[in-house]
Amino acid sequence: xxKDKGEQRTSLASLGEFGxxxxxxxxxxxxxxxxxxxxxxxxxxxxxxxxxVVVSTDLLVEGVHFDLxxxxxxxxxxxxxxxxxxxxxxxxxxxxxxxxxxAVSNRFPxxxxxxxxxxxxxxxxxYNVDVIGGDTTSSTKGLLISVTAIGEIEEEKIAxxxxxxxxxxxxxxxxxxxxxxxLKVLQRExxxxxxxxxxxxxxxxxxxxxxxxxxxxxRKDIPPLLHDLDVKPTSMIDISDGLSSEIMHLCKQxxxxxxxxxxxxxxxxQVISTCEEFNLDSTMVALSGGEDYELLFTIxxxxxxxxxxxxxxxxxGHMTQESEGIHLITRxxxxxxxxxxxxxxxxx
Amino acid sequence: xxKDKGEQRTSLASLGEFGxxxxxxxxxxxxxxxxxxxxxxxxxxxxxxxxxVVVSTDLLVEGVHFDLxxxxxxxxxxxxxxxxxxxxxxxxxxxxxxxxxxAVSNRFPxxxxxxxxxxxxxxxxxYNVDVIGGDTTSSTKGLLISVTAIGEIEEEKIAxxxxxxxxxxxxxxxxxxxxxxxLKVLQRExxxxxxxxxxxxxxxxxxxxxxxxxxxxxRKDIPPLLHDLDVKPTSMIDISDGLSSEIMHLCKQxxxxxxxxxxxxxxxxQVISTCEEFNLDSTMVALSGGEDYELLFTIxxxxxxxxxxxxxxxxxGHMTQESEGIHLITRxxxxxxxxxxxxxxxxx
Numbered sequence: 001x002x003k004d005k006g007e008q009r010t011s012l013a014s015l016g017e018f019g020x021x022x023x024x025x026x027x028x029x030x031x032x033x034x035x036x037x038x039x040x041x042x043x044x045x046x047x048x049x050x051x052x053v054v055v056s057t058d059l060l061v062e063g064v065h066f067d068l069x070x071x072x073x074x075x076x077x078x079x080x081x082x083x084x085x086x087x088x089x090x091x092x093x094x095x096x097x098x099x100x101x102x103a104v105s106n107r108f109p110x111x112x113x114x115x116x117x118x119x120x121x122x123x124x125x126x127y128n129v130d131v132i133g134g135d136t137t138s139s140t141k142g143l144l145i146s147v148t149a150i151g152e153i154e155e156e157k158i159a160x161x162x163x164x165x166x167x168x169x170x171x172x173x174x175x176x177x178x179x180x181x182x183l184k185v186l187q188r189e190x191x192x193x194x195x196x197x198x199x200x201x202x203x204x205x206x207x208x209x210x211x212x213x214x215x216x217x218x219r220k221d222i223p224p225l226l227h228d229l230d231v232k233p234t235s236m237i238d239i240s241d242g243l244s245s246e247i248m249h250l251c252k253q254x255x256x257x258x259x260x261x262x263x264x265x266x267x268x269x270q271v272i273s274t275c276e277e278f279n280l281d282s283t284m285v286a287l288s289g290g291e292d293y294e295l296l297f298t299i300x301x302x303x304x305x306x307x308x309x310x311x312x313x314x315x316x317g318h319m320t321q322e323s324e325g326i327h328l329i330t331r332x333x334x335x336x337x338x339x340x341x342x343x344x345x346x347x348x
Numbered sequence: 349x350x351k352d353k354g355e356q357r358t359s360l361a362s363l364g365e366f367g368x369x370x371x372x373x374x375x376x377x378x379x380x381x382x383x384x385x386x387x388x389x390x391x392x393x394x395x396x397x398x399x400x401v402v403v404s405t406d407l408l409v410e411g412v413h414f415d416l417x418x419x420x421x422x423x424x425x426x427x428x429x430x431x432x433x434x435x436x437x438x439x440x441x442x443x444x445x446x447x448x449x450x451a452v453s454n455r456f457p458x459x460x461x462x463x464x465x466x467x468x469x470x471x472x473x474x475y476n477v478d479v480i481g482g483d484t485t486s487s488t489k490g491l492l493i494s495v496t497a498i499g500e501i502e503e504e505k506i507a508x509x510x511x512x513x514x515x516x517x518x519x520x521x522x523x524x525x526x527x528x529x530x531l532k533v534l535q536r537e538x539x540x541x542x543x544x545x546x547x548x549x550x551x552x553x554x555x556x557x558x559x560x561x562x563x564x565x566x567r568k569d570i571p572p573l574l575h576d577l578d579v580k581p582t583s584m585i586d587i588s589d590g591l592s593s594e595i596m597h598l599c600k601q602x603x604x605x606x607x608x609x610x611x612x613x614x615x616x617x618q619v620i621s622t623c624e625e626f627n628l629d630s631t632m633v634a635l636s637g638g639e640d641y642e643l644l645f646t647i648x649x650x651x652x653x654x655x656x657x658x659x660x661x662x663x664x665g666h667m668t669q670e671s672e673g674i675h676l677i678t679r680x681x682x683x684x685x686x687x688x689x690x691x692x693x694x695x696x
Contacts, residue, residue: 036400040601041509042438042586043404043499052384053401056391057447057481057496063488064451090390099405101494103412133405140411144487146449146494148405151391161389238390253388 009109012138020136023110024117028124028131032096034152035130044132046097051152056087062142070186073112075214076145077119083240084149085127086218086293090238091160093153093223097132098124101146103139116145127220157227159236159297164254168234168298170317171307173219175266176243177282180289181274182206182213208270216293222312229306233297244287245340246296247317248326254298257320260338262330264316287328287338357457360486368484371458372465376472376479380444382500383478392480394445399500404435410490418534421460423562424493425467431588432497433475434566434641438586439508441501441571445480446472449494451487464493475568505575507584507645512602516582516646518665519655521567523614524591525630528637529622530554530561556618564641570660577654581645592635593688594644595665596674602646605668608686610678612664635676635686 012020021039030038037045046053060066060080068076085095100120104113124131129149189201203210218238226233235254237246243265251258265286275282298319299307307313317329326338360368369387378386385393394401408414408428416424433443448468452461472479477497537549551558566586574581583602585594591613599606613634623630646667647655655661665677674686 037508042435042584043402043441043497045439045501045506046401046403047503048396048401050397053394053396054391055394055445055447055481055496055498057449057483057494059449059451059483059485059492059494061451061485061487064486087390091393093391097403099403099496101405101407103407103409103492133403135405135407137407137409138412139409139492141489144407144451144492146405146407148403148447148496149391150403153393155395158393160385236390 030130032130034096038132048152052155054088054091054093054151057148058084060145070190073115074119077116078123080145080147081123082216082218084147086238088149088151089219089223090236092157093151095127095129095149095151097130097150099133099148101135103137103144105139105141159233161235161237161250162253164235164250164256164298164319166256166319166321168319169315170298171313172296172316173222173312174294175268176292177271177286177289178209178212178268179291180285182209218293219295222295231299231303231306233299236297239292239294239296242288242290244338248340251326255322257322257324258317258326260317260328266314360454378478380478382444386480396500400503402436402439402441402499405496406432408493418538421463422467425464426471428493428495429471430564430566432495434586436497436499437567437571438584440505441499443475443477443497443499445478445498447481447496449483451485451492453487453489507581509583509585509598510601512583512598512604512646512667514604514667514669516667517663518646519661520644520664521570521660522642523616524640525619525634525637526557526560526616527639528633530557566641567643570643579647579651579654584645587640587642587644590636590638592686596688599674603670605670605672606665606674608665608676614662
């Protein structure tokens with residue numbers, strides 16, 4: 001990504017730490033009424049009046065969470081914001097602010113950080129969050145991004161992970177498995193490129209799943225949608241580690257079991273066709289893939305009529321007594337115990 | 349620091365990410381009334397009622413901000429909290445919560461992270477802050493700690509950097525220069541140790557300054573003290589980068605100048621004696637050293653009687669018209685322009 005085609009390269013050493021932060025955040029505007037003071041003092045000052053405040057934080061590390069050989073820096077900056085605000089939406093809250101800290105080795109020129117911050121700024125605009133602080137420092141190796149997201153919510157709307165009840169319906173937003181398959185395609189193309197740098201990949205047929213990996217979107221629309229539908233989720237979580245793992249979190253924290261129906265899991269046609277191409281089981285991909293940043297939640301059965309017509313929401317199962325365990329009901333109507341990574345074939 | 353004297357070493361790979369966070373934070377208790385929900389959901393939930401919320405964040409990177417060859421991990425964990433709550437106190441606020449994220453290479457065994465978290469837990473207890481979240485991930489090299497500190501404050505008490513007025517008095521807490529000299533001593537001892545590993549250093553005569561470096565304390569006591577004295581600072585900042593640099597921040601953001609009196613700068617006797625030993629100018633060390641985590645603030649002259657008897661507070665100068673510039677008035681009564689790093693000898 002850091003191609004050097006004669007573009008300008010300004011060394012970071014030529015700017016001090018203060019100069020760098022000022023430069024990178026010069027165009028960032030404050031738009032949230034809850035932001036009293038943003039960047040520029042020892043701390044930012046926020047005012048949530050009577051609302052509750054929600055806080056979540058994530059680290060993204062080069063070589064662990066992203067590979068700059070296929071992740072453009074602008075997309076990376078965008079994704080760093082997305083994965084954090086997703087946690088705020090998973091509380092049924094509104095995201096309002098983020099802080100962004102980066103540690104960066106001197107192999108990055110200023111122009112690379114400008115790209116990164118352009119992505120951060122775009123995401124801040126798309127998700128209506130103010131960038132209110134951060135830290136910029138050097139690293140001995142690679143790039144690391146630390147984001148803390150802050151949001152606000154009325155107390156009665158908060159959706160924790162631990163409120164699911166027996167007979168509640170399990171609902172997922174959007175479709176899943178795409179981000180994982182997008183990564184598979186990108187990894188394959190990287191290998192091809194390393195063997196033959198002249199190879200020009202045609203990625204049109206994978207456009208949706210590659211975008212799910214490189215430019216994921218968080219479900220900012222879901223908390224206000226649920227509010228408009230007059231539905232309060234009994235529990236909620238975001239799908240960062242795969243459907244299976246997140247269902248197990250909800251069940252464990254709510255002391256319930258679950259039946260998940262294989263034929264209900266929403267899959268994009270590109271997910272299905274790419275699974276066939278890679279000889280992967282699409283259900284396994286949906287259960288274990290991760291990074292989809294969709295929301296998974298439970299609702300009372302009586303709320304079903306309110307959501308059933310909505311194309312963004314799919315009922316994929318129902319909660320049971322804890323003693324019944326957590327199972328996938330297959331298309332063949334077999335009952336298989338779910339595990340954190342997919343299912344346990346040995347238990348069949 | 350990571351001596352292997354047959355102590356137990358549990359590889360991080362043997363615990364998953366969830367197991368690691370659960371393990372490291374198992375003993376962490378919630379004590380703040382503003383913490384509704386701590387670790388364990390997509391986000392923490394906080395309730396500040398009508399108070400304003402202050403947020404600050406910092407990154408600490410191995411090889412840049414700390415050297416594990418003389419920084420014990422427990423002290424590092426403690427310091428990571430201290431440097432962040434210091435920014436909250438610099439708003440005249442009360443620190444209430446922190447999030448802690450770490451990226452760590454697999455050269456660290458679980459027992460090393462337990463040491464780090466023991467220091468974090470101790471600092472959380474000393475500073476009355478709840479650890480409400482975080483992220484634990486692997487890094488390709490070294491250790492990195494990202495902390496976000498959160499605090500609360502009544503709106504009318506907030507001390508920004510930009511409120512200093514002409515004729516206000518400039519006040520510093522405690523004494524300064526110690527942390528920098530402590531680092532100098534530790535660096536010298538490391539060099540001696542590398543030449544002769546059998547050398548047993550006698551560091552008793554440096555105990556205060558080494559503690560200032562390895563186990564700094566933030567001025568949690570100052571916001572309530574100022575409240576009790578009925579003094580509201582017109583501006584405030586914490587001294588992380590040296591007195592000179594912080595004075596320039598206050599002046600720049602408040603549009604004022606400053607006269608700083610060399611003979612008023614509070615120095616510990618160990619700072620003076622160690623400066624003599626290292627052949628360093630103690631005023632230069634105080635101006636440029638940094639990492640003291642004392643507070644620097646301005647007050648109206650009419651508030652002087654309220655603070656003059658307090659041994660924690662020293663008046664070191666006064667603010668002037670912006671056009672008069674920022675100067676050090678030396679013991680010899682010479683007026684020298686201050687610069688971000690000490691003073692500019694060329695301007696004398």
